Amino acid sequence: MYDIIIIGGGVSGIGVAARATRAGKNVLLLEAGDRLGGCVHTWQPTAGFWLEMGAHTAYNSYGALLALNGDPGFGNLIPRAKVSYYFLADGRVQSPFARLSFLDALRHLPFNLGLKKTGLDVATYFTRLLGAGNWSKLLAPAFAAVLSQPAGPYPAAWLFKRKQREKAAPRKFTHAAGLQGWLTDLAAGVTVRYGCRVEGLANDADGVLVRLAGETLSTRQVVIATPPDVAATLLAGIDPALAARLSQTPMAEIETYAVVLPAATVKLPPVAGLIGGDDAYFSAVSRDYLPHPEWRGFAFHFKPGLLDEAGKRRKAAEVLGCTPNDFAFEQSKINRLPALTPASVVFAAELDARLAKTPIRLAGNYLNGLSLGDAAQYAADHCQ
Numbered sequence: 001m002y003d004i005i006i007i008g009g010g011v012s013g014i015g016v017a018a019r020a021t022r023a024g025k026n027v028l029l030l031e032a033g034d035r036l037g038g039c040v041h042t043w044q045p046t047a048g049f050w051l052e053m054g055a056h057t058a059y060n061s062y063g064a065l066l067a068l069n070g071d072p073g074f075g076n077l078i079p080r081a082k083v084s085y086y087f088l089a090d091g092r093v094q095s096p097f098a099r100l101s102f103l104d105a106l107r108h109l110p111f112n113l114g115l116k117k118t119g120l121d122v123a124t125y126f127t128r129l130l131g132a133g134n135w136s137k138l139l140a141p142a143f144a145a146v147l148s149q150p151a152g153p154y155p156a157a158w159l160f161k162r163k164q165r166e167k168a169a170p171r172k173f174t175h176a177a178g179l180q181g182w183l184t185d186l187a188a189g190v191t192v193r194y195g196c197r198v199e200g201l202a203n204d205a206d207g208v209l210v211r212l213a214g215e216t217l218s219t220r221q222v223v224i225a226t227p228p229d230v231a232a233t234l235l236a237g238i239d240p241a242l243a244a245r246l247s248q249t250p251m252a253e254i255e256t257y258a259v260v261l262p263a264a265t266v267k268l269p270p271v272a273g274l275i276g277g278d279d280a281y282f283s284a285v286s287r288d289y290l291p292h293p294e295w296r297g298f299a300f301h302f303k304p305g306l307l308d309e310a311g312k313r314r315k316a317a318e319v320l321g322c323t324p325n326d327f328a329f330e331q332s333k334i335n336r337l338p339a340l341t342p343a344s345v346v347f348a349a350e351l352d353a354r355l356a357k358t359p360i361r362l363a364g365n366y367l368n369g370l371s372l373g374d375a376a377q378y379a380a381d382h383c384q
């Protein structure tokens with residue numbers, strides 16, 4: 001009998017598992033895949049060079065994660081070099097500020113300074129704050145690049161929350177082995193079983209039964225730290241009505257296509273990334289924040305269903321000012337994220353209240369916001 005089984009080895013599950021292990025509990029982390037990280041996926045195509053296929057930036061406001069860092073002085077965290085995001089206009093990089101209409105902003109900002117985010121979506125909030133022109137030309141594409149999906153419906157209350165910063169850690173950072181390496185380090189000491197896709201849950205007199213292919217495990221407590229659609233399937237054996245509502249959380253798919261190529265072949269100056277705007281991609285995130293003498297790498301997060309693989313290669317080459325023959329390494333994957341709305345904020349509180357008296361807890365990026373810090377903070381606050 002385990003004290004706690006955590007289902008899902010992304011940032012949400014890792015945080016819970018690491019804390020419970022350090023508290024001396026009998027813990028098991030079950031991960032369907034063959035690595036930890038989930039949406040944090042560091043691809044290493046060649047010795048000495050890696051590229052993030054998913055989350056790429058961590059901040060010193062991610063307190064719940066930094067609290068688990070093995071080195072209290074944060075010497076293992078590498079500050080990101082100062083590079084910026086740009087739009088591409090006529091083949092040249094353009095600063096986002098070039099798209100800001102101060103006049104439009106001045107017409108709106110003074111009248112909306114006290115505007116509360118509660119209950120508003122991002123489009124409504126920022127249109128009122130800075131005007132419709134600034135929303136459509138600048139903020140909608142910039143926020144879509146941050147969220148890797150259309151940003152308008154996202155809950156304003158969950159974007160750019162004010163959080164305390166851990167001043168001893170770099171403001172924005174990565175790790176020698178990328179963010180997946182960092183999360184894997186945070187999980188040191190946790191008992192993990194890989195390739196274990198949980199199929200269902202059932203109530204038991206002493207807690208919960210966790211069903212895997214050909215095996216059932218008993219535990220006092222379960223944390224479901226999977227995407228919401230999977231969580232809904234698992235919850236169906238415990239609370240079918242709640243599971244049915246959770247299953248309606250819409251999911252956004254992102255077609256990620258990453259390339260690594262000799263630095264000398266790229267015409268683009270060093271950038272943190274590009275904002276796709278009306279183009280076929282939400283963002284193209286570079287590795288230039290950790291420069292390498294030989295290689296550069298870019299993860300293009302494409303809008304779903306627009307381009308086939310050949311089209312993505314052509315687009316990437318066009319943006320980088322090279323030909324597809326210059327690509328030394330290529331990799332594709334589908335990323336999935338919940339498509340959240342202000343209703344998600346209300347539903348998250350309801351989910352928490354409804355499960356409070358049960359041995360089941362939920363953790364994930366649909367309960368407090370998409371960022372690593374928000375997902376980890378929710379898990380720390382609700383799952384111990």
Ligand SMILES: Cc1cc2nc3c(=O)[nH]c(=O)nc-3n(C[C@H](O)[C@H](O)[C@H](O)COP(=O)(O)OP(=O)(O)OC[C@H]3O[C@@H](n4cnc5c(N)ncnc54)[C@H](O)[C@@H]3O)c2cc1C
Pocket residue numbers: 007008009010011012013030031032033036037038039040053054055056057058148196197198199225226227230254301335336337363364365366369370371372373375
């Ligand atoms: C392209 C992209 C860029 C991003 N950039 C950033 C960024 O720069 N900074 C930032 O803070 N955030 C960023 N995010 C958001 C952030 O990465 C995610 O919201 C966060 O990592 C989600 O973590 P999670 O643990 O809640 O879920 P997930 O990462 O989805 O993890 C869920 C885990 O559950 C496992 N699983 C699923 N089903 C089962 C099952 N039945 N049994 C067992 N295991 C199962 C999965 O394999 C997975 O490992 C980005 C996301 C994407 C996609």
